Amino acid sequence: MPFDSGRPEMNAEEFRLLRDFVYAYCGILVRDDMKYVMQRRLWPRLEALGLHDFASYYRYLRFDAQRRAELDTAIEALTTHETYFFREPRQLKAFSQEVLPVLERRNARLRRLRLWSAGCSSGEEAYTLAMLLKESGRFEGWDVEVHGSDISRRVLAAARQGEYGPSALRATSAEQLARYFTQIGPNRVRVREDIRAWVTFGHHNLQDTEHGTSSPRVDAVFCRNVLIYFDTPARQRVLKSIYDRLVPGGYLMLGHSENLINLSADFELVHLRGDLVYRRPELGGWNP
Numbered sequence: 001m002p003f004d005s006g007r008p009e010m011n012a013e014e015f016r017l018l019r020d021f022v023y024a025y026c027g028i029l030v031r032d033d034m035k036y037v038m039q040r041r042l043w044p045r046l047e048a049l050g051l052h053d054f055a056s057y058y059r060y061l062r063f064d065a066q067r068r069a070e071l072d073t074a075i076e077a078l079t080t081h082e083t084y085f086f087r088e089p090r091q092l093k094a095f096s097q098e099v100l101p102v103l104e105r106r107n108a109r110l111r112r113l114r115l116w117s118a119g120c121s122s123g124e125e126a127y128t129l130a131m132l133l134k135e136s137g138r139f140e141g142w143d144v145e146v147h148g149s150d151i152s153r154r155v156l157a158a159a160r161q162g163e164y165g166p167s168a169l170r171a172t173s174a175e176q177l178a179r180y181f182t183q184i185g186p187n188r189v190r191v192r193e194d195i196r197a198w199v200t201f202g203h204h205n206l207q208d209t210e211h212g213t214s215s216p217r218v219d220a221v222f223c224r225n226v227l228i229y230f231d232t233p234a235r236q237r238v239l240k241s242i243y244d245r246l247v248p249g250g251y252l253m254l255g256h257s258e259n260l261i262n263l264s265a266d267f268e269l270v271h272l273r274g275d276l277v278y279r280r281p282e283l284g285g286w287n288p
């Protein structure tokens, strides 16, 4: 249907094709009751490309020379990037007070620490972790890297820029603001250089399971508020690659509404005083 007679409806078959294509690429499950949300969010793409129905858009995503870039844009339109600094403070406190001392002892000989913020959005989580490391005073002079990864190149560009406004800072205290940020304009701050020096960002699709075994091992992974967008098989794929990336004894932190019940028995639950976290056991392997 041409645009001058209104925007095209997404029919059931087009929805199924697009939903399955998105799912196969990134594990994000667009539920049946989200058809209208998908339609609304993709309309601007049809308009931008001059396409008159969703079947043409599907073919574009599958076969056009520009399909990779367009897939990024489509995923962008369908994902949620909500995040902010010092999110879930109880968990962060438990991590700082009870996990970091363990990692310091364990890695004292190598003086190297690797953390991974998986699904880091615009970087607030990765920078927050670097701030906690700095705050602890335990890792000065160490080889430290907090790596943030995401499927969205747009949020990664923002993360690398490291500049934020009030919404990102809604849980940041005045003291933290003064310590870790430089004011660069009215309502605009920049993460300080010594924090940025510990943080890197890279593009990574968590459904890409090859990545797990070939990338360097990490001591702890924060994968918070990401699994909620996936169905069970997609969550299990992500957990397997996180497992492979973690050193034996390495920690996994999920979001507060997430847990591994009915998903994986391969991580052990660790009862910290302040929170529950998961850990890759020291011995044993992944059970398929």
Ligand SMILES: C[S@@+](CC[C@H](N)C(=O)[O-])C[C@H]1O[C@@H](n2cnc3c(N)ncnc32)[C@H](O)[C@@H]1O
Residues within 6 Å of the ligand: 025, 026, 027, 028, 079, 080, 081, 082, 083, 084, 087, 118, 119, 120, 121, 122, 125, 149, 150, 151, 152, 155, 204, 205, 206, 207, 223, 224, 225, 226, 229, 255
């Ligand atoms: C709600 S944000 C969570 C940000 C941060 N972890 C937090 O808890 O504040 C979810 C992020 O997961 C990313 N994401 C979704 N599917 C992904 C995938 N297959 N691979 C990598 N990142 C993905 C989205 O782009 C989004 O930035």
